[in-house]
Amino acid sequence: MNQKLFTKDFTLVVIGQIISLFGNATIRFALPLYLLNLTGSSALYGTVTACAFVPAILLSPIGGIVADRVNKRNIMVALDFFTAAVILGFTLLMGGGNLVLLLTVTLMLLYGIAGAYQPSVQASIPALVGQERFMEANSVINAVSSLASLVGPVLGGMLYSACGLEPVLWVCTVCFVLSAVMEIFIRIPFQRQGSEGGILRTVRADFARSVRFIRKEKPVIGKALLAVCGINLFLSAMIVVALPYLVTEVLDLETAQANRLYGFAQGALAAGGLAGGIGAGLFAKKLAVRRVGNLIVACAVSVFPMGAALLLSSSAMATYMVLTLCCFAVMVFSTMFSVQMMSFIQKETPQNLIGKVIAVILTVSMCAQPLGNAMYGILFEVCEGTEYIPVFLSGAVSLAIALGAGKVFRRL
Numbered sequence: 001m002n003q004k005l006f007t008k009d010f011t012l013v014v015i016g017q018i019i020s021l022f023g024n025a026t027i028r029f030a031l032p033l034y035l036l037n038l039t040g041s042s043a044l045y046g047t048v049t050a051c052a053f054v055p056a057i058l059l060s061p062i063g064g065i066v067a068d069r070v071n072k073r074n075i076m077v078a079l080d081f082f083t084a085a086v087i088l089g090f091t092l093l094m095g096g097g098n099l100v101l102l103l104t105v106t107l108m109l110l111y112g113i114a115g116a117y118q119p120s121v122q123a124s125i126p127a128l129v130g131q132e133r134f135m136e137a138n139s140v141i142n143a144v145s146s147l148a149s150l151v152g153p154v155l156g157g158m159l160y161s162a163c164g165l166e167p168v169l170w171v172c173t174v175c176f177v178l179s180a181v182m183e184i185f186i187r188i189p190f191q192r193q194g195s196e197g198g199i200l201r202t203v204r205a206d207f208a209r210s211v212r213f214i215r216k217e218k219p220v221i222g223k224a225l226l227a228v229c230g231i232n233l234f235l236s237a238m239i240v241v242a243l244p245y246l247v248t249e250v251l252d253l254e255t256a257q258a259n260r261l262y263g264f265a266q267g268a269l270a271a272g273g274l275a276g277g278i279g280a281g282l283f284a285k286k287l288a289v290r291r292v293g294n295l296i297v298a299c300a301v302s303v304f305p306m307g308a309a310l311l312l313s314s315s316a317m318a319t320y321m322v323l324t325l326c327c328f329a330v331m332v333f334s335t336m337f338s339v340q341m342m343s344f345i346q347k348e349t350p351q352n353l354i355g356k357v358i359a360v361i362l363t364v365s366m367c368a369q370p371l372g373n374a375m376y377g378i379l380f381e382v383c384e385g386t387e388y389i390p391v392f393l394s395g396a397v398s399l400a401i402a403l404g405a406g407k408v409f410r411r412l
């Protein structure tokens with residue numbers, strides 16, 4: 001039977017995601033930019049963002065386990081309310097004390113919450129839509145994420161440049177409260193699973209079960225995961241550090257203009273994700289999993305014009321345009337890859353393991369990100385005046401990884 005995609009509950013999940021992800025995109029844009037404006041240090045920026053990823057890595061497995069054992073709606077509601085409380089706390093405390101430490105702790109909490117939250121969203125999809133709709137449902141969630149990420153930094157950048165950080169914080173607090181209220185009305189089918197003792201014992205048992213499933217029953221997932229880790233280390237981390245640093249600190253732009261342009265660049269990244277999500281949905285039946293390696297190759301190739309612009313261009317605006325367009329292209333291809341791989345994993349994984357397996361995948365794939373952030377933060381500071389060197393390095397290593405990964409995917 002051909003089940004309708006936009007049921008009432010799936011529609012409520014989508015609307016809640018729009019509001020929550022808008023707030024998330026805005027706050028995760030504004031706080032690191034505020035840090036960069038304060039210090040001007042790529043090394044400090046890379047280190048702080050690396051620290052922020054650590055709780056996300058640690059909490060993702062717990063999020064997946066809880067997602068399989070607790071009603072997913074309750075998890076989403078509780079974490080959105082908690083996020084609002086964290087932002088409110090930062091707003092009230094930012095007037096005094098060590099601001100860099102406060103920023104670091106706040107970002108760690110926000111990333112940790114996101115790490116625990118995401119497995120619940122992904123694991124709710126099989127409970128809300130039929131298997132034949134997985135690809136389209138994942139495309140919708142990815143498109144919503146990209147749309148929120150597009151609007152959030154653009155509006156956040158304009159508001160931040162005009163009024164400072166505090167109004168941005170209040171807007172984000174309201175977003176998370178509204179999202180939590182919206183999610184209260186979602187009904188997600190739920191069957192309680194038994195627990196094997198305390199939370200740590202449960203984490204170990206479920207993590208081991210998920211790893212065993214990947215290693216013995218679906219080893220191709222593990223091989224694909226290694227490729228994703230390499231891309232996160234050498235390509236994703238480079239963009240995370242390079243884009244704000246190059247736009248706000250390296251290019252010859254006035255501070256307020258640079259902040260606004262960085263907001264537009266982040267919006268372009270999100271637009272690329274939106275285009276990739278829509279493309280994956282439209283071409284769901286034509287995109288073969290065996291050819292997803294070509295999408296990673298396209299991501300890597302898109303990096304080289306960025307290095308060329310930094311090396312050859314004397315115009316700040318021309319360089320900015322090349323950086324932005326290349327980042328847009330990277331996001332188009334990487335989102336199409338993510339949608340295809342998530343749909344493949346959901347189809348190949350038993351219902352009772354989906355949340356745990358997704359959590360393991362998110363955890364392992366994120367492990368490379370903090371190391372990459374710290375590495376590129378230092379590299380860009382060391383290569384001051386020759387920032388094209390880390391960019392070309394990123395492209396070359398990522399291309400080598402992508403070509404190797406293509407051989408794995410062709411065996412699917």
